[in-house]
Amino acid sequence: MNSVAPAAAGPVPAPARFFDGRSARAHLVQVWFLPGPELVIRGSGFEQRHPAARINLDRALGDAPRFLQLPGDQTCEFTDGRALDAALAGWPVSTGPHPLGWRFYAGTLLGLMLAVWLAISQGLPLAARAVAFMLPADTMERVSRGTLAELDREIFEPSRLPPERREALLREARSFLGAAGESPDRRIEFRSAPEIGPNAMALPSGDIIVTDDIVLLARNDEQLLAVLAHECGHLHYRHALRGILQDSAVTMMVTLVAGKQSSANSLQSELTATLIHLRYSRDFEYEADAYGAQLLRRVNIPPARLGEMLDLLEQQAGGRSRGALDSYLSSHPSTPERKERLKKQ
Secondary structure, three states: OEOOOOOOOOOOOEEEEEEOOOOOOOEEEEEEEEOOOEEEEEEOOEEEEEEHHHOEEEOOOOOOOEEEEEHHHEEEEEOOHHHHHHHHOOOOOOEEOOOOHHHHHHHHHHHHHHHHHHHHHHHHHHHHHHHHHHOOHHHHHHHHHHHHHHHHHHOOEEOOOOHHHHHHHHHHHHHHHHHHOOOOOOOEEEEEOOOOOOOEEEOOOOOEEEEHHHHHHOOOHHHHHHHHHHHHHHHHHOHHHHHHHHHHHHHHHHHHHHOOHHHHHHHHHHHHHHOOOOOOOHHHHHHHHHHHHHHHHHOOOOOHHHHHHHHHHHHHHHOOOOOOOOOHHHHOOOOHHHHHHHHHO
């Protein structure tokens, strides 16, 4: 218990909220700290007086409210620290620990941290999903067209596959997509990309880019169709857009919904920078695998063909040095669980 030396106290009141200890109702009051020393509390229709020996005021704790403990579980809450200090003017007061204490503030901090974590881990993915499915087709087309043009300037080269091989693959892909219930008009682009190696990626517009190296790596065309089916899964769930929107958080989502051109340009830049390095979450991969497996089963292709392709990619990646840009496995991480699931589908 600490005491402040008495000093002359002028009649300066401090505003407070008075609780009578019997109900949760607060009464607005004025509190005077008078010589004697004596405490006077005046509100609408009532007045209380207490000697200083019968009250206790908690210590100041930042900008937190201070509480004056009175007999009979009565309390005065002061939220204006400056007014309270002026009213006290050196009046003798016993100060004890803050009634809420460190446990309250530690709990509040932990609660705030939990709320932030929930907003990021749960709320942000839900918001990203909602915005991804709200984007108009012309926005996705514009973003994808600009992204592909930039990739063509920076990374891609024209495909070196023989024209007849590309045409045969396109015919087979269109036939597969139509039979599986997907749009047979989906654009499939072939590119040479020595820096990337075996890879395939889907643009938000629905275009799928396939590198020469992944065509050459496949042992049969069913494995290539399995990769195509998997990319259709990413397109169906808009995984690339959702991943980028989650990373860019709320600002880009709001401006995209508002339809600002600058936001579409920003999304294009993000997509170009991250498309090749994009690591889909395990849940995204499982969703794309399951969707692709459905397409494959519709045309009597075993879903395990994608697992076979993943094995080939892992074997190929084990024998090559990894540069700044990596293989298909970099943007589509393979796990034993995925391959086991595909064997059962």
